[in-house]
Amino acid sequence: MRESATFDRNVIAEIQRAAREGIYDIRGWGAKRRVPHFDDLLFLGASVSRYPLEGYREACATDVVLGDRHASRPLELKIPITIAGMSFGALSAPAKEALGRGATAMGTATTTGDGGMTEEERGHSETLVYQLLPSRYGMNPDDLRRCDAIEIVVGQGAKPGGGGMLLGQKISDRVAEMRDLPKGIDQRSACRHPDWTGPDDLEIKIGELREITDWEKPIFVKVGASRTYYDVALAVKAGADVIVLDGMQGGTAATQEVFIEHVGIPILAAIPMAVESLQELDMHRKVQLVVSGGIRTGADVAKALAMGADAVSLGVGALIALGDNAPELAHEYAALGTAPGFYDDWQAGRDPAGISTQDDELAARFDPELGGRRLANYLRTLTLETQTLARACGKSHVHNLEPEDLVALTVEAAAMARVPLAGTSWVPGATSA
């Protein structure tokens, strides 16, 4: 027997599913296909020409300030690792609370999502970023004033150019009330903002938000990685304090599979485009760059920072830390036709871990205090790993990591990350072999 490389078993299964159901597949998570990623980069470390810092004696700072370009109250975070926007609606209220608890324990920020701000997450988040999305579900000036930063969401990595859909089975009474819609119906989220179009309008919109909040709050602009060079330049021109750049591996609660896997570019390719844009405007490190989409380990954090990011943001990794896809729930995942490590039906609302659900019984299984501790442990681990790598490169602050510390394992990664192929001085597209 010989399996077709073109029509492999996954392709055949999808054709059969499409023929059976007559509709595209919707799922959660982010891109699952293999793309050039941080795994394709290595740190050179120190040797004779560079000297390292002593691991347990010499400090390696991790603090970061976000949004000091225009805001009177920029965010001062202890670690450069934040929690990405995930909606109450997509996630249960206890899960949102746990994200706030974990982030706060580590002195960093978490972010609301498409659905508004809950009391649980505000109450347990020392630093909370409030998203302004096209749907404006739950948007109100009181929450604008009590947030710590505002994030205008133009797009996300899983679906640049796409809106959202929260399926009816996740629309509980509370979710429906927050979104001003009936219970139990599919809730569509628009892909364009209702009251501005294009970069000139965005500048005016940012001005309005600053006026409403008396110029206190940093204003982030989040874009999905695609035409990153131009998007970043236009967002900076519009007045953004912080750019949030989400690669195609970034998670989603519910999006068409074809969208997740075929739109947008890997975060590895997008970061250099953003940094180039910022540098040309003399705004690198003045407008901070937060990157997301496939950040899993301290190595990923360190590599993103070395490429020029000021901070990273976690979504899928944070959910896994809370307990999503836990092996202890194997029998329950099996009942849903899946297994730990594979469960991505976050749109369905039947999450046995009680995280991506609005079912009261399922949500009650989730302990937000324990979840918060697990998330804090994960963030602490990422921070220690990042510091370990930075010290090995001789850096007393993780922001001192630089592209010169990196090499690539593949030609593709070298071209995208704009660092030399390991063992050579060749940066494809920039230098001759």
Next chain:
Amino acid sequence: MAAIADTVESVDLADVSLRDLNQRLHEASPAPRWHVAHPNGAHAVAVGIDADIEVEVDGHVGYYCAGMNKRATVRVRGNAGVGLAENIMSGTVVVDGYAGQSCAATGRGGLVVVRGDASARCGISMKGVDLVVAGSVGHMGAFMAQKGCLVVCGDAGEALGDSIYEARLYVRGSVASLGADCVEKELADEHLTELRALLERADVPADAADFRRYGSARRLYSFDVDNAGAY
């Protein structure tokens, strides 16, 4: 509507910055009545107010005038640009002239009155605001409108109420076309009562009986492949 105080706080935007005006309007106890001169098309005039006050803007304003308003009454003696009273929570915003695109976008409460015409996408994603337009409205009015009422005394452009949820639309004149999932519905006594009250609140002279009502057919509430062509 709050009682009108005897004294009026006057701000001339030819001399005072917009930042100063908005900062003063955000104070814990702002003056109860304001007159703003020479707005000259400025954006974000009188945004983010949360007080029982009255603000009269004497001239044309740019984008987002009275954005996210709570409780206040804001009257514009001129025309308003894009996003008038966007995300209004409560209170009243009245424009004597015309309004640009996305008037009252995502508004969650309160009343917005446009004495002239309103451009495209008025009431887009409205979430409880009542919007009364004495003139006509452009295309895609009440797109994805969730809650509240849109009253159009003139004509409505193409694709009125596209992808509408539970908002109620009343139009006196012609409708160029209805958007996906928007249908004409019966104008019952309860609707006439509601419409009369709205017209009275907006101080717009019109006979409720002359209007027709439109709303959601609710065919798109749960995704069904048989309705895919409507998306």
